[in-house]
Amino acid sequence: MFQRDYFMRMISQMTEAIGQVMGLRKQMKQEEALLVLEELLDKHFRLSGKLIRSLTDEDLMKVMTTNGIVDTDHLQAIAIILKQEALLHGELGRETECFGLYNRSLRLFLRLSLMKAEPTLVEPNEQIEELLELVREYELPVPTKRLLMEWHEAEGKYDQVENVMFELVKERALPAQDAAGVYARLLAKSDEELEAGGLPREEIRQGLAELSLDKKESVTKE
Structure with missing residues (x-):
């Protein structure tokens, strides 16, 4: 009381x-x-x-x-x-x-x-x-972007998860293998959930292919 x-x-x-x-x-x-x-x-x-x-x-x-x-x-x-x-x-x-x-x-x-x-x-x-x-208009710090990505996923906003995730990958703040892990979690969702979240299964597969390509290019440059 x-x-x-x-x-x-x-x-x-x-x-x-x-x-x-x-x-x-x-x-x-x-x-x-x-x-x-x-x-x-x-x-x-x-x-x-x-x-x-x-x-x-x-x-x-x-x-x-x-x-x-x-x-x-x-x-x-x-x-x-x-x-x-x-x-x-x-x-x-x-x-x-x-x-x-x-x-x-x-x-x-x-x-x-x-x-x-x-x-x-x-x-x-x-x-x-x-x-x-x-x-x-501001650039969010990496830790905030990571937290935001987690929130988007919890809210079922899978297209936003992908957007933030690729920002982090480009900033070298998220390893490609970790990004692939995010995609793997999303692939476990139903087609209906993915469609509702703005990220159809085919787009996830395209994203995975893009990740693999970026990884190969990075290895070649090194």
């Missing part, structure tokens, strides 16, 4: 703070809005905002895990706040900070979706789609 009451208070305070942030943004008071979000981070998560931003998403998940249970509610809240901070930094022309925070928020929402976390605050998949649009 106490935990539920605490959670409801946190939602109420977050809603109030986000509303305050939106009001400050309209008044062009982004720095003040950032202070509101900083206070929100410091107040609710047993960690300072500075520490939260310094931790990787993997480490943050470990910190937010008790007796093997991940506190997905708090992770959702943190991801929301980081996204709001990114918007503010973007409006202040701080592109590096803006993209870094968008990336952090995106990775948290990807992990929450892969965990099938209950959407108690927001729907992770909706946030992911929105964040992907916001970072469309």
